[in-house]
Amino acid sequence: MDTGIRVHRPGELTAADRAAWTALQSKAHLHGSPELANPFLSPEFTLAMSRVRRGVRVAVVREGGEPAAFFPFQRSVTGVGRAVGLGVSDAQGVVHRPGFTFDARELLRACGLAVWEFDHLVAGQGPFASGATGTFESPVMDVDQGWETYLGRLRERSPKFARTTLAKQRRLMRDTAGARYVHDERDPAALRTLMGWKSAQYRRTGRSDRFASAWITALVERLFHTRSDPFAGILSVLYADGRPVAAHFGLRTERVLACWFPAYDPDYARYSPGLVLHLRMAEAAAADGIAQLDLGRGRKEYKDSLKTRDLYVSEGWVTRRHPVAVGHRARRAPVRALRNAVVSRPELFEPADRLLKRVGRIRSRP
Incomplete structure (x- = not known):
């Protein structure tokens, strides 16, 4: 598989490759993958991220010489990979042509990654979805x-x-x-x-x-x-x-x-x-x-009132057998588990929210 993969800095992509990426997004709804049209999966977002953060790369997978998939990611010098804009991006994954399949660990190896972490993996990313540790509602307004x-x-x-x-x-x-x-x-x-x-x-x-x-x-x-x-x-x-x-x-x-x-x-x-x-x-x-306003992951009263339905996004990581992957997961897993437990349980979230607001009032005093 890796013979068809090349990793680029976003600014190195040719105009033809960027046009192909955009075309995959614009036609995604016609091929049963409307989630790929999200702006956070666009070449423009990845390029903007590369201007403000280090290590942003794009893997281009070619079949028959033509681009079949684009995988944007961020990479550290130790091989820790993250979704582009992890923490601020509301959609992550591989933008691909209809019928495209891949092996997640082979893709990571071709990208020089020991692990790839995500927190807003969109639907239809089967090879990555196996590494999901949680799935969450992402309300939308269909217009x-x-x-x-x-x-x-x-x-x-x-x-x-x-x-x-x-x-x-x-x-x-x-x-x-x-x-x-x-x-x-x-x-x-x-x-x-x-x-x-x-x-x-x-x-x-x-x-x-x-x-x-x-x-x-x-x-x-x-x-x-x-x-x-x-x-x-x-x-x-x-x-x-x-x-x-x-x-x-x-x-x-x-x-x-x-x-x-x-x-x-x-x-x-x-x-x-x-x-x-x-x-x-x-x-x-x-x-x-x-066609759609994506309100983003998380349940809030105003979202529940405005939405017409829910999409679902996942968080987690895909790893290769590598000590860096083991260490990264050991460090990150407890933090995520604690946060999700608090957010998902009203008996924990409500007192925590009240405490945060009380601290906020103190911080906001002149």
Whole structure:
């Protein structure tokens, strides 16, 4: 198998290879693998990651001289492999042509990896799925049949949520000056506002501030300026009283808008501007021909209300017989097991969440 595999830095891929990668994504829904169209599996995301993190590589598998599959990954000098953007990426795996099969351990050997760790492995990755240690819901909003159809389903499935959210939207329009929605805002100042809100939210809730990591900030800014026909970073903003009151930054391909960083101004919390924003995003996405908004892994009340169904992603690792793989798994497994036990059990999660928020309030005091 390895005779057909070459490993490249993302910037070394030819224009033809990048076009082939994009074509596999754009046709994935026609071949029964719509999960491969996720923006986090795109060449643009991998290239942006290579600009802010070391060790990003792409294995290109060829059959008959033509690209059959693309496997993006990050590699350490010791041979520890991670999914590209592990911890911030919401979709991971091999982008491949219909009917493509591979041996996971042979692929790792060809890439010089002792282990490959993932936390958002998409469906249909059978050779990697055998290494999954857990599978989790990833809610989506289907808008492929249009906004009115989605809204009708929302009213049937979550009537109280739909009624109150739409009422708050009307109240926001009535109570504020110049309320408006911009689906694809190009003002970098609005992006900085969003990142400031998100940092404050992380601190307020006792979570680790992702935007305190310079590489995550650089990644988001780079993706904000990345635009092509099949891919773009999309900043959506809800304005009122002449300023942003809610915003979201995500990534889109031709058919999928991946929801990533939403936040809002707490001064407008009574209007639930974040929920209003998601409904406006769904309406605009449907008009743009987007089929699906992927809300990302994890159960939250607002996701349960907005979703039409769940996809599933997995976490775990695939290993070769190698001491580096043994050591990596021994170090990482207890941390993951503890986190998942807390998140999945209300009797553990609720007191832990309260404690984090209490710590957050202390940290946020002037």
